[in-house]
Structure formats: C-alpha cells, structure tokens
Amino acid sequence: MDVDLIFKIAAIGIVTAVLNRVLNQSGREEMAMMTTLAGVVVVLMMVISLISNLFNSVRTMFHL
Amino acid sequence: MDIMKIVMVGIIAALLAVVLKEEKPEMAFAISIVTGLVIFVFVITKLNSVMTVLKHFAAKANIDVLYFTTILKVIAIAYITEFGAQICRDAGEGAIAAKVEFAGKVLIMVIAIPILAALMDIMIKIIP
Numbered sequence: 001m002d003v004d005l006i007f008k009i010a011a012i013g014i015v016t017a018v019l020n021r022v023l024n025q026s027g028r029e030e031m032a033m034m035t036t037l038a039g040v041v042v043v044l045m046m047v048i049s050l051i052s053n054l055f056n057s058v059r060t061m062f063h064l
Numbered sequence: 065m066d067i068m069k070i071v072m073v074g075i076i077a078a079l080l081a082v083v084l085k086e087e088k089p090e091m092a093f094a095i096s097i098v099t100g101l102v103i104f105v106f107v108i109t110k111l112n113s114v115m116t117v118l119k120h121f122a123a124k125a126n127i128d129v130l131y132f133t134t135i136l137k138v139i140a141i142a143y144i145t146e147f148g149a150q151i152c153r154d155a156g157e158g159a160i161a162a163k164v165e166f167a168g169k170v171l172i173m174v175i176a177i178p179i180l181a182a183l184m185d186i187m188i189k190i191i192p
Contacts, residue, residue: 001069001073001102001103001105001106002102003073003076003102005098005102006073006076006077006080006095006098006099006102007080009091009094009095009098010080010083010084010091010095012091013084013087013088013091013092013094013095014083014084014087016088016091017084017087017088017091020088036088039088039091040090040091043090043091043094044094046094046098047094047097047098047101050098050101050102050105051101053101053105054101054104054105054108055144057105057108057109058108058140058143058144059140061108061111061112061115061140062115062136062137062139062140063133063136
C-alpha cells in the first residue's frame with residue numbers, strides 16, 4: 001500500500017494552486033494556465049500508471 | 065490491523081481532498097481516485113488466499129474448469145465496473161457512470177452465455 005502517492009498528489013495540487021495564485025496576481029494569466037495544465041498532466045500520469053497496476057493485479061488474480 | 069490502516073488512509077485522503085477542493089477540484093478528484101485504487105489493490109492482494117482455497121474446493125468437487133473461470137471473470141468484471149462507475153459518479157458524471165455499468169452488465173451477459181447454453185442443453189436432454 002503506497003500512501004506516498006496520495007501525499008504527492010496533494011503536494012502537487014497545493015504547489016500548483018499557490019503558483020496559480022502568484023502568477024495570476026502578477027498578471028501572467030497564460031503562465032498560470034500552463035502551470036495548472038502541467039500539474040494536471042503530471043498527476044494524470046501517476047493515476048494512469050496506478051490504474052494499469054490495478055488492472056494487471058486483477059488480471060493475475062482472476063486468471064483472465 | 066489492516067482495517068485501521070485503511071480507515072486512516074481514507075480519513076487522511078478525505079482531509080486532503082477537502083483542502084484542495086475549492087482551489088483545485090481536479091486535484092481533489094485525482095486524490096479520490098488514487099485513494100480508491102490504493103485501497104482496492106491492497107484489498108485485492110488479500111483475496112489471493114481465498115482464491116486458492118476456492119480453486120482447491122472446485123477441483124475437489126469436480127466442477128468443470130469452464131464454469132469456475134467464468135464465475136471468476138464475472139466477479140472481476142463486477143469489481144472493476146463498480147469501481148469505474150463509482151469514480152465517474154464521484155466526479156458528478158452520473159450519465160457516464162450509468163453507461164459504464166451498462167457495459168459491465170452486457171459483458172457479464174456475454175461471458176455467461178456458454179453456461180446458459182449448457183443449461184439449455186441439459187434441459188432439452190431431460191425433457192423429451
């Protein structure tokens with residue numbers, strides 16, 4: 001059970017939220033958008049690897 | 065105690081999701097997905113011993129391998145479908161969740177057709 005991933009995603013979320021706020025305040029909306037997008041993509045990569053892990057474990061468990 | 069671990073993970077993840085919800089809803093959603101996956105993988109590894117026992121009994125009772133694997137496949141499809149549908153519903157997409165569940169039902173029916181055919185064969189044999 002790797003709980004680290006949950007904390008990692010929460011940390012990425014908080015950091016991107018702070019960056020978003022700072023960049024928005026300094027008037028760089030496009031950079032803020034980019035940071036948001038990058039955060040979402042990074043998190044999505046983690047989630048996808050975990051989902052494939054789940055499918056593999058189910059497949060080996062039930063001999064599909 | 066495993067259940068304590070799981071409950072603690074769930075509470076901490078719920079707290080993190082609530083913290084992130086108003087600032088970044090997509091991250092809160094990712095946290096809920098990952099928490100579900102972590103708990104699911106953790107629990108499904110525990111099923112291993114149960115599966116070996118079930119297989120042992122099936123071999124003892126001379127049950128056809130086809131039927132046993134079909135049942136296992138149906139259980140697996142049901143688990144995965146439920147998981148995906150719950151995640152979709154959690155994200156507020158009830159329509160997609162309903163479609164996922166529908167697909168799961170159809171696939172289970174497709175897998176169960178050979179058993180139905182065998183049952184029909186037996187009935188036709190019995191009834192002259």
